[in-house]
Amino acid sequence: xxxxxxxxxxxxxxxxxxxxxxxxxxxxxxxxxxxxxxxxxxxxxxxxxxxxxxxxxxxxxxxxxxxxxxxxxxxxxxxxxxxxxxxxxxxxxxxxxxxxxxxxxxxxxxxxxxxxxxxxxxxxxxxxxxxxxxxxxxxxxxxxxxxxxxxxxxxxxxxxxxxxxxxxxxxxxxxxxxxxxxxxxxxxxxxxxxxxxxxxxxxxxxxxxxxxxxxxxxxxxxxxxxxxxxxxxxxxxxxxxxxxxxxxxxxxxxxxxxxxxxxxxxxxxxxxxxxxxxxxxxxxxxxxxxxxxxxxxxxxxxxxxxxxxxxxxxxxxxxxxxxxxxxxxxxxxxxxxxxxxxxxxxxxxxxxxxxxxxxxxxxxxxxxxxx
Numbered sequence: 001x002x003x004x005x006x007x008x009x010x011x012x013x014x015x016x017x018x019x020x021x022x023x024x025x026x027x028x029x030x031x032x033x034x035x036x037x038x039x040x041x042x043x044x045x046x047x048x049x050x051x052x053x054x055x056x057x058x059x060x061x062x063x064x065x066x067x068x069x070x071x072x073x074x075x076x077x078x079x080x081x082x083x084x085x086x087x088x089x090x091x092x093x094x095x096x097x098x099x100x101x102x103x104x105x106x107x108x109x110x111x112x113x114x115x116x117x118x119x120x121x122x123x124x125x126x127x128x129x130x131x132x133x134x135x136x137x138x139x140x141x142x143x144x145x146x147x148x149x150x151x152x153x154x155x156x157x158x159x160x161x162x163x164x165x166x167x168x169x170x171x172x173x174x175x176x177x178x179x180x181x182x183x184x185x186x187x188x189x190x191x192x193x194x195x196x197x198x199x200x201x202x203x204x205x206x207x208x209x210x211x212x213x214x215x216x217x218x219x220x221x222x223x224x225x226x227x228x229x230x231x232x233x234x235x236x237x238x239x240x241x242x243x244x245x246x247x248x249x250x251x252x253x254x255x256x257x258x259x260x261x262x263x264x265x266x267x268x269x270x271x272x273x274x275x276x277x278x279x280x281x282x283x284x285x286x287x288x289x290x291x292x293x294x295x296x297x298x299x300x301x302x303x304x305x306x307x308x309x310x311x312x313x314x315x316x317x318x319x320x321x322x323x324x325x326x327x328x329x330x331x332x333x334x335x336x337x338x339x340x341x342x343x344x345x346x347x348x349x350x351x352x353x354x355x356x357x358x359x360x361x362x363x364x365x366x367x368x369x370x371x
Contacts, residue, residue, distance in 0.1 A: 010357055014042045014092055015101040017058075018071050019050035020235065021204060022277050023103045023122055025253065029187050032061050033350025039357070042095045044088065046107075047071035048235070053252065065091060072106040073125060074235055078143045085110045099357050105158075106144065108151035116360035118353075119155035123274050124148050126172045127165070131272040131294075132209045149173055156360050159353070161275035164295035168274075180356065183300075184275040185349035190338060191261045191285040195330075199226045199320055200263035200287070202256055202278045205242070206234030209272035211292065212242070214313050218269075219244035221317035224324050227263070229256045261285045264330055265323050268292060271310045276300070280344055283337035288330040290319050300344075304336035 013034070017027040031041035041062035046069050050058070058064045069084050084107055092100055092113050100117045102108050108119050121127075125144045126137045137145045152158055158176055160166040161184045169176050199222060205212035212228065219226040231250040232240040248259070260266060266282035267290045273279075276296060279289055283304070291297040292310035308319040323330050 010039055010098045010354075010361060012040050012042065012095065012097045013099045013101050013357070014044055014088070014095055014097040015062075016044045016046055016088070016103050016107055018047040018103070019045060019054055020047055020071065021122075024050070024054065025277065026122065026184060027103060028058060028061055029185060029346050030350060030353060032187070033185075033346045034354060035061070036347075037350060037354040039354060042091070042097060044091055046084070046104075047074060063095070065095075067091075072104055072144060072147065076140075078147055081106065081147070085112065089113050099360065101357075102151075102155075105148040105151035105155070108154045109147050110150070111154060116156040116357070117154065118157045118159065118357065118360070119151060120159045120161075121148075121152070121165075121169060121274070122161065123272070124172075127168045127274075128209055128272055130168060130172055145172075152176055157356055159356070162296050162299055164299045165274035167295075182349060182352045182356070183344050184277055184280070185344045185346045186277060186280045186284060186341075187346050188257055188281045188284045190341075193261060195264035195287070196262045197224045197324065198263045199224050199265045199267055200229070200260050200282070201226070201267045201269070202229040202260065203268070203270065204234070205230050205232040205240045206238035209270060211269040211271050211310055212240050214310060214316060215267060215269045216240075216242050216244050217313035218316040218320070221314065222320050222324075224265070224320070226267075227259060229259060257281065257285075260287070263287055264334075265290060265320055267316070267320065268297070269310050269316060270294070273297065279305075280341055283341035286334040286338045288323050288333040289337050290316070290323065301337065301340060304333060304340045306333065 015027055043058050043062055043064045045066050067087050069087055089112055099115050102119045105119050105121050108117050125141045129135050129137050152173055158179045159182050163181055166179055166181050203210040226245040228245045229248045229251050232242055266287040268279050269292050273296045289305035291305045291307055293307040306319045308315040
């Protein structure tokens with residue numbers, strides 16, 4: 001059984017989420033913004049169960065449904081995902097939704113629904129290997145490449161968070177029909193409080209794409225304390241030892257933002273960032289940004305940050321120390337970044353996504369009426 005359109009108005013959507021990475025923050029912020037456009041959200045959680053705090057956070061915005069199925073990057077083969085299309089299709093019917101928003105391309109593969117399906121690619125194994133390893137997808141991951149390709153082909157619209165990542169997707173999956181760019185956003189408020197002589201960084205440090213090892217090495221030569229927030233142990237036994245920094249582990253989002261707001265310098269050493277939410281959050285706080293010299297960060301932050309070779313710990317240390325020694329430059333860059341951050345508001349993101357949703361409805365409804 002599949003879902004069908006209920007009328008001309010878009011009132012209710014089903015949005016897949018996970019509680020492991022940045023998709024959670026993206027989904028909740030977007031869904032909150034969509035309420036201003038008369039759109040309510042049902043969150044379908046895949047993968048590990050969210051914490052009690054995250055459940056409360058989601059239920060303050062929409063309805064939360066736990067799905068007993070894994071995330072594609074946490075399993076070894078496609079067979080482990082065989083129930084995903086039916087789970088999503090059944091939820092679309094039972095929840096009476098007008099559109100499905102999928103935050104993993106693989107979730108659209110073999111999806112049998114008649115409401116529109118929008119796919120957002122936040123990251124994937126194929127683009128990760130291209131950016132981090134400089135290679136194609138190894139044989140054990142080829143099934144993910146094929147599954148994502150089917151999902152992207154099935155989607156009625158595909159969204160990417162930056163032009164740089166869209167270009168990377170086209171390299172890997174060419175062609176990608178219906179690909180559009182809607183930048184990510186943040187609801188973190190502007191902050192102009194006093195800054196400490198502190199270097200801050202936040203990421204899932206077990207992920208090699210976040211490049212935490214280079215920051216840890218650089219910290220030995222950085223004159224200010226370096227604080228790293230985020231887990232260094234991954235779900236598949238990944239582990240990054242951290243020796244030269246103050247590691248705070250995984251913190252609630254609000255706690256991490258308090259630490260970030262007090263840091264004069266915020267670093268992101270990532271070699272793979274489809275968008276890079278931590279940089280945006282740091283810009284809102286008025287921090288001076290020290291960013292890996294990768295296409296995404298050049299595109300989004302241009303002349304508002306100091307860039308360094310992400311493979312060179314000494315280059316990173318020199319960039320940070322330069323700012324540590326120059327308070328006027330820190331202030332100037334912080335002000336520039338804060339100004340640029342206004343280009344990435346939740347209101348603008350929600351408006352752009354709502355417009356894309358609604359553009360998909362007439363054609364779908366006409367097709368259904370003709371059947």
